[in-house]
Amino acid sequence: MDTFESYPVRDTYRLIEPGPTVLISTSDGDRDNLMTNAFNMPVRHDGILAVVVGTWDASFATLQKSRQCVIGVPGAELMQTTVEVGNCSGDDLDKWEHFGLTRVPGISVAAPLIGECVANIECKVEDDSLVEDYSLWLLRATAAWIRPGAELTSEFHHRGNGTFSTNGELHDLREHMTKWKYFSN
Numbered sequence: 001m002d003t004f005e006s007y008p009v010r011d012t013y014r015l016i017e018p019g020p021t022v023l024i025s026t027s028d029g030d031r032d033n034l035m036t037n038a039f040n041m042p043v044r045h046d047g048i049l050a051v052v053v054g055t056w057d058a059s060f061a062t063l064q065k066s067r068q069c070v071i072g073v074p075g076a077e078l079m080q081t082t083v084e085v086g087n088c089s090g091d092d093l094d095k096w097e098h099f100g101l102t103r104v105p106g107i108s109v110a111a112p113l114i115g116e117c118v119a120n121i122e123c124k125v126e127d128d129s130l131v132e133d134y135s136l137w138l139l140r141a142t143a144a145w146i147r148p149g150a151e152l153t154s155e156f157h158h159r160g161n162g163t164f165s166t167n168g169e170l171h172d173l174r175e176h177m178t179k180w181k182y183f184s185n
């Protein structure tokens with residue numbers, strides 16, 4: 001693949017542990033869609049991740065049917081587009097065309113990777129037992145990609161009220177992660 005280079009699935013928690021606002025790509029085979037998602041988190045260090053996708057999203061039905069998606073991590077240059085993707089429905093327009101985003105084929109899911117994102121995580125539904133009560137989907141990362149040379153600290157964060165922050169200074173406390181050396185390389 002030219003656009004992206006492979007990223008270890010076991011390290012995908014690092015792509016969303018900082019709490020990025022992400023794009024979720026889904027496909028039902030006939031239609032590809034995109035939504036914005038800020039309620040996401042890593043769950044385990046072996047590629048189990050969680051996202052809230054609710055019945056109010058057209059993406060919900062697609063995720064339910066396909067049981068696959070791609071989590072794309074946009075850099076700050078995509079901030080406004082990301083907000084706008086979250087303010088319209090794939091039932092009304094083709095968001096890929098409308099926002100000029102590039103579909104890049106993945107290797108383990110039908111939903112496209114988002115060419116403009118810094119990182120993309122291909123996922124399959126691992127457990128939907130919390131969906132009915134909490135709209136919470138547990139996903140298993142099946143492949144992951146980063147843009148070569150990309151700045152992995154360029155993600156941005158929704159502060160919950162329509163304001164967003166980018167990252168400030170990076171503080172290196174790896175020497176203090178004494179119990180967690182494995183996670184501090």
Ligand SMILES: Cc1cc2nc3c(=O)[nH]c(=O)nc-3n(C[C@H](O)[C@H](O)[C@H](O)COP(=O)(O)O)c2cc1C
Nearest residue numbers: 035036037038039053054057058059086088089090
């Ligand atoms: C900043 C932002 C964060 C959002 N986070 C979530 C989220 O975590 N979960 C969710 O279900 N919807 C979230 N949304 C709403 C969906 O992105 C929105 O309902 C979107 O229109 C769904 O697109 P779809 O109907 O084409 O699937 C968010 C929207 C914005 C603008």
